[in-house]
Amino acid sequence: MTSKILRVDMNELKVSCEEVPERWRNLGGRALTSTIVAEEVPPTCHPLGPRNKLVFASGIVTGTSAPTSGRISVGGKSPLTGGIKEANAGTSFAQKLARAGIKAIIVQGMSKDKYYLLNIAKGKRDLIEATPWCGRGLYEAFAQLREKFGKDVAICATGIAGELSGAAAGVAFNDIEGLSSRYAGRGGLGAVMATRGLKFIVVDDEGGPGVEIKDKELFKKGTKKLTDALTTHGVTKPGGTLNTYGTDALINVINEAGALPHRNFSSGYDELAPLVGGEKKAETIKKRGGERPHMCSPGCIIQCSEVWVKEGGKDPVGVLEYESVWALGPNCGIYNLDDVGELNRACNDLGVDTIEMGDTIAVAMEGGLAKFGDGKKALELMEEIRKGTPLGRILANGTEFTGKALGVTRIPTVKGQGIPAYDPRPIKGIGVTYATTPMGADHTAGYAIAPEILGVGGKVDPLDTKKADLSRGLQQATAFIDTSGYCLFIAFAVMDIPEGLEGAVESCNAVLGTKWTVNDAVALGAKVLDIERNFNKAAGLTRAHDRIPEFMKLEPLPPKNVVYDVTDAELDKVYPN
Amino acid sequence: MKVRVKMFANLQEISGTSEVFLDAETVLSALDQLVRMFEGLKPEIFEDYERKQLMARIKIMVNGTSIDYIDGLKTVLREGDRVAVFPILAGG
Numbered sequence: 232m233t234s235k236i237l238r239v240d241m242n243e244l245k246v247s248c249e250e251v252p253e254r255w256r257n258l259g260g261r262a263l264t265s266t267i268v269a270e271e272v273p274p275t276c277h278p279l280g281p282r283n284k285l286v287f288a289s290g291i292v293t294g295t296s297a298p299t300s301g302r303i304s305v306g307g308k309s310p311l312t313g314g315i316k317e318a319n320a321g322t323s324f325a326q327k328l329a330r331a332g333i334k335a336i337i338v339q340g341m342s343k344d345k346y347y348l349l350n351i352a353k354g355k356r357d358l359i360e361a362t363p364w365c366g367r368g369l370y371e372a373f374a375q376l377r378e379k380f381g382k383d384v385a386i387c388a389t390g391i392a393g394e395l396s397g398a399a400a401g402v403a404f405n406d407i408e409g410l411s412s413r414y415a416g417r418g419g420l421g422a423v424m425a426t427r428g429l430k431f432i433v434v435d436d437e438g439g440p441g442v443e444i445k446d447k448e449l450f451k452k453g454t455k456k457l458t459d460a461l462t463t464h465g466v467t468k469p470g471g472t473l474n475t476y477g478t479d480a481l482i483n484v485i486n487e488a489g490a491l492p493h494r495n496f497s498s499g500y501d502e503l504a505p506l507v508g509g510e511k512k513a514e515t516i517k518k519r520g521g522e523r524p525h526m527c528s529p530g531c532i533i534q535c536s537e538v539w540v541k542e543g544g545k546d547p548v549g550v551l552e553y554e555s556v557w558a559l560g561p562n563c564g565i566y567n568l569d570d571v572g573e574l575n576r577a578c579n580d581l582g583v584d585t586i587e588m589g590d591t592i593a594v595a596m597e598g599g600l601a602k603f604g605d606g607k608k609a610l611e612l613m614e615e616i617r618k619g620t621p622l623g624r625i626l627a628n629g630t631e632f633t634g635k636a637l638g639v640t641r642i643p644t645v646k647g648q649g650i651p652a653y654d655p656r657p658i659k660g661i662g663v664t665y666a667t668t669p670m671g672a673d674h675t676a677g678y679a680i681a682p683e684i685l686g687v688g689g690k691v692d693p694l695d696t697k698k699a700d701l702s703r704g705l706q707q708a709t710a711f712i713d714t715s716g717y718c719l720f721i722a723f724a725v726m727d728i729p730e731g732l733e734g735a736v737e738s739c740n741a742v743l744g745t746k747w748t749v750n751d752a753v754a755l756g757a758k759v760l761d762i763e764r765n766f767n768k769a770a771g772l773t774r775a776h777d778r779i780p781e782f783m784k785l786e787p788l789p790p791k792n793v794v795y796d797v798t799d800a801e802l803d804k805v806y807p808n
Numbered sequence: 809m810k811v812r813v814k815m816f817a818n819l820q821e822i823s824g825t826s827e828v829f830l831d832a833e834t835v836l837s838a839l840d841q842l843v844r845m846f847e848g849l850k851p852e853i854f855e856d857y858e859r860k861q862l863m864a865r866i867k868i869m870v871n872g873t874s875i876d877y878i879d880g881l882k883t884v885l886r887e888g889d890r891v892a893v894f895p896i897l898a899g900g
Contacts (some may be wrong), residue, residue, distance in 0.1 A: 473816055480897045487816075487869050487892040488872050508816075510816065527866055552900075685867070686865070686876075686896065687898050693874075694877075
């Protein structure tokens with residue numbers, strides 16, 4: 232086996248290469264990061280202290296020609312949730328890391344007083360001082376790094392919010408244009424990276440060994456089956472809805488369903504929502520000369536990404552995802568795409584998760600720091616983070632911290648992590664996922680919206696409160712997809728076209744030389760969840776943390792005027808042990 | 809009953825508008841009028857127009873509730889109801 236584990240000791244400023252232990256050989260992505268974190272990080276450690284570690288791992292098929300597979304997982308103990316965290320992103324960094332022959336990077340220890348850059352290029356793995364690129368926005372830093380290291384390198388970074396140890400700080404990666412717009416955003420792992428003293432990783436895969444494929448014929452067969460599914464399904468095919476409108480097409484459907492949170496989760500519907508919907512955005516991008524459709528990483532068939540630009544085609548931001556548009560838009564009472572674009576730019580520049588920051592700004596608005604709908608003031612609040620003021624430090628620590636600081640009681644979090652763009656009161660199953668996933672409130676962990684609202688992967692009544700089995704099954708399948716290296720969006724096609732799922736599993740078998748069935752793949756997902764839940768239990772998280780915020784049980788959400796009424800017993804059925 | 813019919817994604821592009829107001833007693837009646845107004849919508853909404861069979865991938869909500877959980881195409885409309893028509897879509 233050619234790929235290695237790269238261990239980066241920030242105490243000693245030493246980088247060493249290790250053989251991949253047999254027990255990790257068939258793992259990738261989330262399974263690998265969560266396994267390493269569970270083995271090497273004491274669950275009770277302080278997330279920003281010396282015993283936490285940050286782990287990077289590309290997926291099993293990442294770096295091969297498998298379609299839509301440029302995913303990287305980042306893991307560690309989360310300063311936001313206090314539990315284990317895996318956050319992932321689609322970026323060429325994932326592919327270049329795999330092709331450079333690195334199965335995982337484990338970053339441990341803490342440098343004494345300086346920030347460093349890990350440079351991986353042509354067999355070298357050097358730590359160099361990163362002082363020249365610290366304390367500045369990531370758009371500028373990425374441009375300077377590409378100037379120094381070459382236009383084709385891939386970059387990973389933590390931003391100013393990470394330097395402040397903010398629990399809302401994400402880990403940034405480059406998009407195809409080299410902008411800092413791709414994020415493993417959730418859970419504050421940017422702060423874990425910064426507190427190790429690691430500010431950037433730069434990867435050049437030229438001359439790397441590439442990714443070994445054990446069975447090339449099976450790989451060809453499996454990837455063809457998956458490609459056929461992706462190019463057939465109405466959601467994922469070229470010219471399909473993701474390709475044409477991006478993820479933001481969901482704004483209108485979720486608003487119509489009465490479940491798009493507006494003004495800090497106080498309403499589920501607003502007539503103004505279409506002003507920031509995918510249809511409006513796609514039309515604006517076309518007029519302004521931005522890009523749509525667009526790949527987040529090379530080899531993607533779905534191409535749901537885009538490049539949002541200002542009037543006149545200036546100042547590219549990168550993609551405005553559904554979650555980001557919602558968080559920084561309707562959730563803050565903002566229905567202007569230019570305001571949302573600038574807020575998203577600020578997030579990408581400061582190195583914060585857009586969902587967490589949108590929830591944070593909305594809570595700050597409820598706490599009286601700005602009026603709902605005031606995009607300019609929202610941007611000023613974010614600039615407090617850049618200045619490192621006490622207020623900026625509060626905001627950089629996320630929704631719950633900010634809510635407590637301001638005496639707000641409507642705080643939309645689970646396990647301390649901000650709730651994403653689906654209010655669970657009228658869509659019960661996504662609430663079960665928010666409550667029970669080991670990750671804290673995370674829609675991607677078990678996307679019940681697909682069958683509950685979208686009619687993808689079956690149809691389920693969103694108001695039915697018996698959703699434990701649905702959420703568990705989705706969480707297990709998701710944990711496998713997050714391990715495979717495929718984008719989670721393949722799920723939309725493979726849930727309806729079983730041959731596509733078979734193909735995805737076969738391509739993993741082809742790379743690893745395994746003989747997994749689809750059931751084995753789901754069992755691997757279940758095992759990953761066990762590992763993560765056991766870590767969380769040892770860290771002190773209990774069933775009391777597997778709950779939706781109290782206000783959602785007490786305050787009916789207009790216009791359907793429903794509360795969250797899934798019982799605790801049903802939530803506990805997801806993971807009975 | 810005067811109702812508001814909203815269209816999304818490619819249905820907006822085909823019809824050239826995002827909404828129309830119609831007099832309709834049921835969802836079927838509203839859709840029937842819609843595809844007569846915009847012929848291009850017919851193959852997007854109906855698998856078999858003569859048999860009034862919807863495309864499997866079309867989603868219809870009345871006041872935010874899928875007609876799958878009301879009375880399908882027979883769902884009765886009331887004055888001021890909001891009917892939303894979507895093609896299949898997803899995101900994250």
